[in-house]
Amino acid sequence: MAPRDNFAPPSPTANLSYNSQSFMPNQAQNRAIAPELSTVVQKLRHARTVLVLTGAGISAESNVPTFRGEGGWWRSLNPADLATYSAFQRDPRLVWEWYDYRRGLIANASPNLAHRALAGLEGSAREVFIITQNVDDLHESAGSHRVVHIHGSIWRVTCLAEGKTYEDRRVPLPGLPPTCACGALLRPDVVWIGESLPAASRAQVEDYFHESWIDVALVIGTEATFSYIGDWALRAKRSGALLVEINPNPTVLTSYVDVKLQGKAGAILREINKSLSLDPPGI
Numbered sequence: 001m002a003p004r005d006n007f008a009p010p011s012p013t014a015n016l017s018y019n020s021q022s023f024m025p026n027q028a029q030n031r032a033i034a035p036e037l038s039t040v041v042q043k044l045r046h047a048r049t050v051l052v053l054t055g056a057g058i059s060a061e062s063n064v065p066t067f068r069g070e071g072g073w074w075r076s077l078n079p080a081d082l083a084t085y086s087a088f089q090r091d092p093r094l095v096w097e098w099y100d101y102r103r104g105l106i107a108n109a110s111p112n113l114a115h116r117a118l119a120g121l122e123g124s125a126r127e128v129f130i131i132t133q134n135v136d137d138l139h140e141s142a143g144s145h146r147v148v149h150i151h152g153s154i155w156r157v158t159c160l161a162e163g164k165t166y167e168d169r170r171v172p173l174p175g176l177p178p179t180c181a182c183g184a185l186l187r188p189d190v191v192w193i194g195e196s197l198p199a200a201s202r203a204q205v206e207d208y209f210h211e212s213w214i215d216v217a218l219v220i221g222t223e224a225t226f227s228y229i230g231d232w233a234l235r236a237k238r239s240g241a242l243l244v245e246i247n248p249n250p251t252v253l254t255s256y257v258d259v260k261l262q263g264k265a266g267a268i269l270r271e272i273n274k275s276l277s278l279d280p281p282g283i
């Protein structure tokens with residue numbers, strides 16, 4: 001049995017340290033990024049509808065590890081052992097140990113500047129719709145109102161016998177693997193590799209695309225490994241949105257975006273909000 005600390009990623013802070021090229025809100029770098037940043041600010045100033053696609057990178061500054069970047073889970077752990085249904089069938093306790101460990105990390109995490117700035121972007125004349133791949137609820141804790149968790153929630157569990165899903169926020173869980181009152185095994189209410197996206201979340205996204213004329217689409221802190229992320233980003237662009245990527249590194253989407261803001265999400269989004277004279281709580 002792997003003790004909990006065996007799940008510690010190689011260097012939990014390493015993904016915060018590769019920002020030599022990053023946007024920093026100092027004068028020199030402001031000048032370098034000013035044209036790109038100002039394009040985004042101008043568009044956001046008049047935007048009524050903003051789509052935001054987020055991934056693990058937006059929670060990195062809250063010390064929640066990413067998956068593929070430096071210090072990411074998949075640098076030292078094999079997703080086939082921890083994030084598939086067959087891994088769960090093989091060793092539910094091992095899978096639950098990893099989730100229990102992550103629940104502990106997330107329970108201690110607070111929303112960072114990036115989460116708070118996105119919440120501050122919402123306003124009476126501007127609607128912000130967030131599709132997140134993250135299973136934490138840091139967007140909601142920051143105050144964002146319209147958030148779809150396309151990969152589920154680490155705070156919910158599903159009974160394998162009854163199929164019912166409910167919230168369980170106990171950290172650590174009292175026994176692993178956890179079981180339902182009916183005696184059956186519980187699984188985390190998350191999407192594992194190879195599983196379909198939750199139909200209800202997918203429907204929410206589809207409804208949004210049908211009902212909304214998107215002015216700006218921000219893709220923040222994701223490798224866009226899964227094709228639906230790229231599809232949604234490009235769909236927004238095709239329908240006229242300015243497509244913006246915020247990430248310290250290039251991704252598969254970079255060559256398709258209208259504007260790339262290279263750097264950490266917290267500093268960049270704070271600068272955007274300041275330029276829009278928005279004052280989110282705590283910034």
Ligand code: OAD
Pocket residue numbers: 015054055056057058060061066067068069072079083133134151191192193220221222223224225246247248249251263264265266
């Ligand atoms: P990844 O770990 O694949 O990518 C994280 C991205 O965040 C990278 O592109 C980093 O460059 C970027 N990044 C790191 N720090 C950042 C910062 N401070 N500001 C902005 N960007 C930063 O995470 P995802 O793309 O979210 O799925 O991964 C998607 C899915 O793969 C996860 O939901 C999970 C995983 O397997 C499942 O488990 C099904």
